[in-house]
Each structure stands twice: as structure tokens, then as C-alpha cells.
Amino acid sequence: MRLLPHPATEDIQLTEVLRALSDPVRLEIVVRLALGGEMTCGVAGDDLGVHKSTASHHYRALREAGVVLTKQEGRLKYMSLRRDDLESCFPGLLDSVLSAAGIPSAAAIRSADLQSPSAAAIPSADVPARR
Amino acid sequence: MRLLPHPATEDIQLTEVLRALSDPVRLEIVVRLALGGEMTCGVAGDDLGVHKSTASHHYRALREAGVVLTKQEGRLKYMSLRRDDLESCFPGLLDSVLSAAGIPSAAAIRSADLQSPSAAAIPSADVPARR
């Protein structure tokens, strides 16, 4: 399992995070990650209406802004929101964005996320079997 | 006193607000408005390190995104944050951005703002005499 290069928590810049979240495609990816927890790029980018290479650029933008964490496992790459890092840098920001993006209760989802696999909202978004 | 064209509250788009806030110059303007309340473009754009026409473009970007409200009075234009509109569209978002931008307590400032002129933080940022 390899971790891709990411900015350190203290290097995450507010304007870059806002910039990353200001694209509809990227925001949708972030919403999916918020709802479904860790998932592969393939799942996160399914049916986004853009070419897979475009989606790949968006993954990188999100990673370089410090919004998501990406780790490679075999031939799959798993993305997850850097919730705690973002919360420590910009308290409340991610939750308010997610809630503004239509997620019922960001806090509730987060706690549910930690308790059980949950995934009820998205078809194949459960934490994959890891083979 | 004339009001410039603005998007209606219900037409404010999350991604456009995030986009507007993702530029350092615009974010600085927003921070000034948050600290100083309503102020002229001249005051809001003082010492930003960009040409006045550049600042003017940023004013427009903020206005068109629904972040600020601009009204003309004589030859001056007064800008103010659309706090209530943003709060009703995206609860908590502006406050978390402002607090992430280094404003001590966004909520405290807002309430102080409503009680007294309170310009303590910025030199000439008090609500102007309106002549």
C-alpha cells in the first residue's frame, strides 16, 4: 500500500481548498466521498459526465489542495476526505460546504461513518472488499 | 441612491461563491468588509497591491457571485457583505470561511456590528458619514 504525495496538514491553504471545491465536478466527487467514505477513483468518478482523464485531473487537484487523501492498493486507488486535517485547519468549513451541497447532516454522516460501514445512500460505495 | 444589479438570494450558487472566495485579493476584500462593515470601494481596495481597475473587476466578481451588495450614493459606491442572504443559502459557510481567514470570531463581530458602529479594527472603515 502506497501513499501518494500530499500537502502536509499545516500547508493546506484556504484559498486552494475553496478553489478546489468551486468546480461542480470536484464538488460532486467530494459529496460522494462524504456520503460513501473511502472509495476507488472509479467509483468516485462514475457517471460524472466527463472523460476519465478529466476526472483524473480533478483527483489530482483535490489531492494537491489537501482535500482528499489517496492511497494505492494494487491497481486501485482509494480516495477519502481529509476530514480531520481540514477540520483542524478550517473548523466547520467542510461541514458547511457539504451541508450547502445538499448533504442532510454532515456531522451525523461523519459519526455514522465511524460506527458502521453505512453506505446506504450510494449503490456501490461501501468500503470495497479490499480483495 | 441606486442599487446595482445583483443575483437574487435564491439564485446564489454555492460553487460561484466558493470560486469568488478562492482568490486571495477577493478574500482580503471580504475580510475587510467583515471587519469594517459597509465601506466604499476605495477603502475596501486600498493597498491591495493591484491596480484599481483590477480591484474593480474583483468587486464585480464578488457582486455577481452574490457575496457583496453594492449601492451607489453620489459618486461613491458602498459595498457590504450579504451576510443574511449567504446565511440563508449556506448556513455557517461564510462564518467558517471568515474564521479560517483569520478573523477572531465571526459571530462576535457580526453581533457587535449590529449593536454599535464598532470600527476599532480598521482605520477608516467606520460607516461613513453618508454626507
Added chain:
DNA sequence: CGTATAGTTGGACTGTTGTCAAACAATTAG
């Protein structure tokens, strides 16, 4: 009226962004 003030507009320039397509790389499965 003429001049100063406050801000906008348009052009030009440079750099960035979002997109697709095609080729590529890395891993896994047969």
C-alpha cells in the same frame, strides 16, 4: 463651465483551467 474624484470599461497580454483523445504504465487475471 472646468476640474477633481470615484470607479468602470475595453483592450492587450499572460497564464491557468477544463476538456477530450490517445498513448502509456502498473497491476491483476487467465
Added chain:
DNA sequence: CTAATTGTTTGACAACAGTCCAACTATACG
């Protein structure tokens, strides 16, 4: 080894963004 799968990289391209400068508009002041 060969095929398929997963995602990245590169190139091309059009659109957009941020900036400055110069000219302009509109209001107010003398």
C-alpha cells in the same frame, strides 16, 4: 506470457481569469 482493468500522462485546444494601462463616465466641487 498475454489480456484486461485501473488510472495517469501528454498534447491540443478553446475558454476563462487576473493583471495593467489608458480612456471613459458620472458625480461633486469651485
